[in-house]
Amino acid sequence: MSSIIEFRDVTKVFSGRRSTVTAVDHVSFSVEEGEIFAVIGYSGAGKSTLVRLINGLERVTSGELIVDGQDVVTMSESQMERKRRDVGMIFQQFNLFRSRTVAGNVAFPLKVAGWPRAEREARVAELLDFVGLLDRAHSYPDQLSGGQKQRVGIARALAARPKILLADESTSALDPETTQDVLRLLKQVNREIGVTVVVITHELEIVRAIADRVAILENGKVAEMGTVFETFTNPRSDVGRKFVSTVIHDQPRGDDLARIRSTHPGRIVTATIRDGSRLGAVLAGAGAKDVSFEIVYGGIGTLQSRSFGSLTLELSGPAAAVDEVVADLRGVTEIEEVA
Amino acid sequence: MNEGFEWSEHGSKLIEATGQTLYMVSATLVIGGVLGLAVGTGLYITRHGGLVQNKWVFAIVNLVVNIFRPIPFLILLFAVAPMTVALVGTRLGSTAMIVPMSVAATFGVSRIVEQNLVAIDRGVIEAARATGASRWRIITTLLVPEALGPLILGYTFVCIAVVDMSALAGTLDGGGLGAFALDYGYKRWNFGVVWVTVIVIIVLVQLAQALGNRLSRKAMHHH
Numbered sequence: 001m002s003s004i005i006e007f008r009d010v011t012k013v014f015s016g017r018r019s020t021v022t023a024v025d026h027v028s029f030s031v032e033e034g035e036i037f038a039v040i041g042y043s044g045a046g047k048s049t050l051v052r053l054i055n056g057l058e059r060v061t062s063g064e065l066i067v068d069g070q071d072v073v074t075m076s077e078s079q080m081e082r083k084r085r086d087v088g089m090i091f092q093q094f095n096l097f098r099s100r101t102v103a104g105n106v107a108f109p110l111k112v113a114g115w116p117r118a119e120r121e122a123r124v125a126e127l128l129d130f131v132g133l134l135d136r137a138h139s140y141p142d143q144l145s146g147g148q149k150q151r152v153g154i155a156r157a158l159a160a161r162p163k164i165l166l167a168d169e170s171t172s173a174l175d176p177e178t179t180q181d182v183l184r185l186l187k188q189v190n191r192e193i194g195v196t197v198v199v200i201t202h203e204l205e206i207v208r209a210i211a212d213r214v215a216i217l218e219n220g221k222v223a224e225m226g227t228v229f230e231t232f233t234n235p236r237s238d239v240g241r242k243f244v245s246t247v248i249h250d251q252p253r254g255d256d257l258a259r260i261r262s263t264h265p266g267r268i269v270t271a272t273i274r275d276g277s278r279l280g281a282v283l284a285g286a287g288a289k290d291v292s293f294e295i296v297y298g299g300i301g302t303l304q305s306r307s308f309g310s311l312t313l314e315l316s317g318p319a320a321a322v323d324e325v326v327a328d329l330r331g332v333t334e335i336e337e338v339a
Numbered sequence: 340m341n342e343g344f345e346w347s348e349h350g351s352k353l354i355e356a357t358g359q360t361l362y363m364v365s366a367t368l369v370i371g372g373v374l375g376l377a378v379g380t381g382l383y384i385t386r387h388g389g390l391v392q393n394k395w396v397f398a399i400v401n402l403v404v405n406i407f408r409p410i411p412f413l414i415l416l417f418a419v420a421p422m423t424v425a426l427v428g429t430r431l432g433s434t435a436m437i438v439p440m441s442v443a444a445t446f447g448v449s450r451i452v453e454q455n456l457v458a459i460d461r462g463v464i465e466a467a468r469a470t471g472a473s474r475w476r477i478i479t480t481l482l483v484p485e486a487l488g489p490l491i492l493g494y495t496f497v498c499i500a501v502v503d504m505s506a507l508a509g510t511l512d513g514g515g516l517g518a519f520a521l522d523y524g525y526k527r528w529n530f531g532v533v534w535v536t537v538i539v540i541i542v543l544v545q546l547a548q549a550l551g552n553r554l555s556r557k558a559m560h561h562h
Contacts, residue, residue, distance in 0.1 A: 055469055084471035095466035098560065099484035109470035140560035156470070166469075 003030035003066070004164060004196050005054055010063035012049055012220075023049040025220035026063070033163075036190050036197045038207040038228075040243060041217035047200045050217065051166050054198065055087040056080035068163055085113050088157030088195075092169035094149040096141040102128065102152050103137040109159040127155040131185065147178035154185060158195065165189060167199045171206060183209050204247045208232065208303060216240050229304045233274075250310040251338060252297045260296050266316035269326060272334040273300050273309045282328045283313075291317035291325045312338060343531030349523060356509075356519035357539055359433045363440060363505045363515055368498055370441040375448020375497075378404065380478065382449060383456040390464070390474045408446040412504050415439055416511065436513035440504050444497060451493035455486040488559035495551025499544050506540070516540060 012024035023046040031037040041047045052058040053065055053072075060073045068086060075083060088109075096105050103124050110120040128134045131151040141149055150170060157165055167186060171179040187210050190197050199211060207214050207228055215225040216239055223237040232248065235241045251270045252260050260268065271279055283293055293313050300309030315322045329335050378400065384390045385397040410418070416439040420430050423438040463485060467477050483490065509517025516536050524532035 057465060057468060078473070081471045081473055084469060087469075089466070089469040091462055091466060093460070093462050095460065095462035097463060097467070097481065097485060099481075099487060099558075108467070108472070112470050112472045112476065142560055153466075156466075160470070 002033055004033040004068055005031040005198070006064075006066040007053075008064040008066070010053065010065050011061050012046075012053060012058060013061045023220055024053065027217075027220070027222055029215055029222055029225055031196060031198060032213075033196055034190070034194055035212040036187070036199060036210050038199045038201060038211035038214040039217055040201055040204060040207055040214055041239075042202060045217040046220040047202075047217050048168060051168055051198060051200045054164070054166060055084050055089060085109065085160045086162050087164045087166060088160075088162040089166040089168065090150065090153040090157050090170045092172045094141070094146075094153045094173075096149055096152055096156070098141050101138050101140055102133060102144070105141070105152055106155045106159050109156060113160045115160075123159060124155075127159060130158075131155045145178075146174050147181055150174065150178075150182050151185065154182075154189065158189065158193070163196060165195045165197045167197060169200055169202070172201070172203075179206075180209075186210060204232075204243045208247065212304075216243065227304070229306060229308070232303055233308060248310075250298075251336065252312055256297065257338065260312075260314075264294065264296055264314040266294075266314040267322050267326070268296065268312060268314050268338040269329070270298070270310050270312045270336045270338055271329055272336075273298075273307060273311060274333065275307045277307075277333040279311070279329070279333060282325070282332055285328070286315070286317075286325045289317070289321045289324055291315055291321045293325075343529065344535045349532055349535075352519060352523065353535065353539070356514065356516045356536075357543075359513075360502070360505050360509070360515035360517075360543070363433050363436055363508065363513065364498065364501050366437045367440040367444050367501050367505070368494070370437065371444025371448055371497070371501070372494060374441065374445040376452050376483070378445060378449035379452025380456065380482065382453040383482070384474075384478060386453075386457075388461075390477060404446050404449055407442070408450065410443075412439070412443050412507060415443055416508065431512040433514045436505070436508035436511075436515075440501060440508060443504060444501055447497050447500060448494070451497060452490065455489045455493055456482055458489065459485045488555040491551055491555035491558055495548055495555075498547045498551070502540060502544060502547075 007027050007029050010024060010027045011022065014021045014023055027050065039047045039050060049058055053060050054067055056072055056075065063073065065072050067083065070083065072080065072083060097108065100108065106124045106127055107120050110123060115123065125134065128137055131154055133148060133151055133155070136144065136148065141152065144152065171182050174182060183206065186197055186199070189195050199206065201207060211228050213226065214228050214231050216223045216231070216237060218239045223239045224231065224235065231240060232244055235244045271277070273279065286293055293315050295311055296314050297312035298310045300307060300311070302308060315325055326335060381400055382397065382404070385393040385400070387394070407415070419439045419442055423430050423435050426438055427435045429435050459482065464477060467481050505513070505515050506517030509515035510521045516539060520533050520536040523529060524536060
């Protein structure tokens, strides 16, 4: 794989009359061709600005930004306009043209790119079929549901066969079920058409659902970056840990912990579960040592096709024997004592 | 002499006057409408954050609009008389009145256009830019359609103001319904003629409003 987008020490400063704001602060990373790359951050972290640098809706203040082999920093506005045809974009509020029909919205980028009428019409039909809205071709955006609007947005963004699709909080205005539909569609766009997708979001659930790699942005800087699996299982930055704790309850805390404590007087430990964690084998032998166990908290799921989760156990029995079982558990996985 | 409205006496003159009014109003709407659209779009695209933001152009155009718009129409009519003569060759008659009326309408329309364009969601403009559309394409093919519904209502509003102007212009040798009501009604103390004129104007205005409402609804595509 090779990089299709490369940020090299990129900074974006907004200069106002009185103050200047550094929205993107010396950022370096690259997006590989064909992957789904997520940029996550709280609002104000600079992620919307960051993604707009890629298609030149905002211009870089300093640094280099290579998009599909060309440095966009030095491009003139008209060169940038040409470049934008190769980069589709979808938006939180869909931003459809209300004065144009569904077909008219999808045809717009094709008119911009100078496609002849017959090819335009064929392409529009093909795309509407792909997003499942062929029967709504002559409807106006105001007649569609939110999920349908975003499908039109996706069809419009893909119309001129871009290599890159930028998705700016593209599911934040949708209900959970519709969100899943749109995420599935984005995945399909990536896997079937081979479009590189850059997803901007404030929800780690979105990252977990579709991304291959993720960058966590805080105050305009990349706090950490890695595969989604690495980041979820081993966040290294404070902001990373904060995000992960919103979706993964690896240890009981607060009220949950107090409730568990009140009914479980034994020693409580949390075991990390990964592919190949042989927790059951150890626990099967615990009875012989006069130690009983109870599963009190946790869960196991999959992330990027790998097992991933944690279980919190109450171990009861003679203290020395419990120590022995905990030592055995440490032999097969990571164990954390729960206070 | 106040014998009321007599069709045999006033009918043909009323029809002629109505025709002159329609002529002045429609010519003004076309000329003032087009010029106002251009000036209003200019204000919108040069304003802060606009597509071709330019604070000097905006400041100058904005100032010109602000200076001309509050001038009472009667005074404006006198003030542009030299221009009227230069363009039309005379300052009298319906055609001559189209000049001051168009000037007044241009400035009125420009504000209405600017206000309705400002109301376009910026995200929509951004989405168009993201497709690679040039600013010129956005200005010429996207702005007006996106704001069309409210723009039609704005034009309807201006249309009614123009009917009002035409009546005043008529009394100063412009012809039309204003002149008809003045010459055959008011000057001869014939209120039958005045009231018939009022009814004709009410009908014209109602028709314009109904047409405007209908077209704007059609343009908005809300089901």
